[in-house]
Amino acid sequence: MPHNDFWPGSHFSLLQRDARGWLVPTEAYVRTLLARPELALVPESCAAEIALHEGLVAAPLAPVQPAQLAAVQDDDARENYTVFLRFRDGLLAAGTLEAYYLRLMRSGAVDVPAVFIDAVVQALLRNVLDTGNDALEARAAEMLFRPQRITLQEGQMLAGDRDALDLLHDTAGLGEVGRLLRQGGVLQPTAQVQVLTPDNAAAYWAESERHHFLLDLTHELTQDLSHGLTLKLTRARSGLKALARVLERWVLHLLGVQVQIEPVHQINDSAWRWHVGLDVESTAILNDLYQDRPVEAERMARLVSLFTLTFANPAEMRADVAGKPVYLGLATNAEGLVRIKPQNLLLNLPLATVS
Numbered sequence: 043m044p045h046n047d048f049w050p051g052s053h054f055s056l057l058q059r060d061a062r063g064w065l066v067p068t069e070a071y072v073r074t075l076l077a078r079p080e081l082a083l084v085p086e087s088c089a090a091e092i093a094l095h096e097g098l099v100a101a102p103l104a105p106v107q108p109a110q111l112a113a114v115q116d117d118d119a120r121e122n123y124t125v126f127l128r129f130r131d132g133l134l135a136a137g138t139l140e141a142y143y144l145r146l147m148r149s150g151a152v153d154v155p156a157v158f159i160d161a162v163v164q165a166l167l168r169n170v171l172d173t174g175n176d177a178l179e180a181r182a183a184e185m186l187f188r189p190q191r192i193t194l195q196e197g198q199m200l201a202g203d204r205d206a207l208d209l210l211h212d213t214a215g216l217g218e219v220g221r222l223l224r225q226g227g228v229l230q231p232t233a234q235v236q237v238l239t240p241d242n243a244a245a246y247w248a249e250s251e252r253h254h255f256l257l258d259l260t261h262e263l264t265q266d267l268s269h270g271l272t273l274k275l276t277r278a279r280s281g282l283k284a285l286a287r288v289l290e291r292w293v294l295h296l297l298g299v300q301v302q303i304e305p306v307h308q309i310n311d312s313a314w315r316w317h318v319g320l321d322v323e324s325t326a327i328l329n330d331l332y333q334d335r336p337v338e339a340e341r342m343a344r345l346v347s348l349f350t351l352t353f354a355n356p357a358e359m360r361a362d363v364a365g366k367p368v369y370l371g372l373a374t375n376a377e378g379l380v381r382i383k384p385q386n387l388l389l390n391l392p393l394a395t396v397s
Contacts, residue, residue: 046171046172046173046174046175046247047247048168048180048246048247048250048251049164049168049180049250049251050251051164051251052161052164052165052168053070053071053074053165054165054168054169054172056068056070056071056074057071057139057165057169059169060137060138062138063169063295064138064139064140064141064169065138065139065140065165065166065169066137066138066139067133067134067138067139069101069102069103070102072102072103072130072133073099073102075102075126075129075130075158075161076095076098076099076102076126078126078157080122080126081095081122081123081126083095086116087116087119088113088114088115088116090110090113090114090115091114091115091116091119091123093110094106094110094111094113094114094123102130103130103134106123106127111123111124111127125154125155125158128153128154129154129158132145132146132154139162139165139166140166140295140296142162143159143162143163143166143296143385144296144388146159147385147388147389148389148396160187160188161187163186163187163384164187166292166295166296167183167186167187167288167292169295170183170288170291170292170295171183171288171291176284176287177238177243177244177246177247178238178243178257178281178284179284179287179288180246180247180250181238181246181255181257181281181284182257182281182284182285182287182288183285183288184203184253185201185257185285185380185382186288186292186382186384187384188203188204188205188253189203189204189205189379189380189381190202190203190204190257190379190380190381191203191204191207191378191379191380192259192346192374192378192379192380193378197260198237198258198260199258199259199260199261199346200237200256200257200258200259200260201256201257201259201281201346201380202235202256202257203253203254204379205253206235206252206253206254207235210235210254235254235255235256236254236255236256237255237256237257237258238255238256238257238258238281239258242255257281257284258280258281259280259281259282259346259347260280261280261282261305261347280305282305282347282349283304283305285372286303286304286305286349287303289303289349289370289387290302290303292384292387292388293387293388293391296388297388297391297393299353299355299358299391299393300353300354300355301351301352301353301354301391302351302352302354303349303350303351303370304349304350305347305348305349306348306349306350306369309348309350309369311367311369313366314332314369315362315363315366316363316366316368316369316392317329317332317368317369317370317371318351318368318369318370318371318386318387318390318391319370319371319373319386320370320371320372320382320383320384320386320387321371321372321373321375321380321381321382321383321386322375322381322383323341323344323373323374323375324345324370324371324372324373325371325386327341327342327344327345327371327373328369328371344373344374344375344376345371345372345373346372346373346374346380347371347372348369348370348371348372349369349370349371349372350367350368350369350370351367351368351369351370351391352367352368357394358393358394359392359393359394360392360393360394361394363392364394368391368392370387
């Protein structure tokens, strides 16, 4: 398997690129969405639902009349198809997945479920990373569309895929049989995960769909409740650096703006002008720090990392902050989960103009 053939569940191979390199939805790609369990036929499906489903499988881009939806008897099934068609029609109207994502996020009215948005983000990142060969970057990119559980283990801060870890805990890695054995007390949870390193990176490409590699985000944190924070990276091949590279390429691909992002060793900026939280929690923490409001030690401890972002061309920034660094934050919620909102970087950078 080629090293860059990964995330088959993104259905990237079924998409086409336009002249700009953005992804055009195809009939084959939309058909894969109909395979979602929410749209699957069940023995109780009425004749109208069966006809609608079979018609869409045969012609995924065909228009659906309101009467066809109204004829579906089950309320939940009818709502699921309504949501799917809203998503599909939005993709087709936008022309590309990138344009759809930007339009949806800029609208401020996200009217489709997170599962569809995450699918779009995964496909976009698969496009961004298509010519790359860095497994750490690919693993770091998973953080933009899959929640991560942060744990401390023998002095390391590790990010693990929430769903993959939960499934391993429930089934000991043996599927439904393992779940039954676990419930019967026969098996104990097994740690069938490993930290991704240069030594085992080659295995990532073949196993990427399992999302079972841990990402090392280790750093040493000292804290100051004003504008001073110190972060010391302790790993030469830091997952934080890989994440920074992914975020750079994300911004360039979708906004056409070249930026440099670095995990910082120290921030102590009395002229702090702009910041962007990569998630809800870090946004709130950075807002409080910027306003010189005290931040409780428990909340501060949730910080995973800080970053500095600089524009290659300061003229692309708003005039009042041109040449100033932008500070980024990444933090867990109270349950130790990181949920990156990749749209934050696209919506909240201090751009001179929005294309």
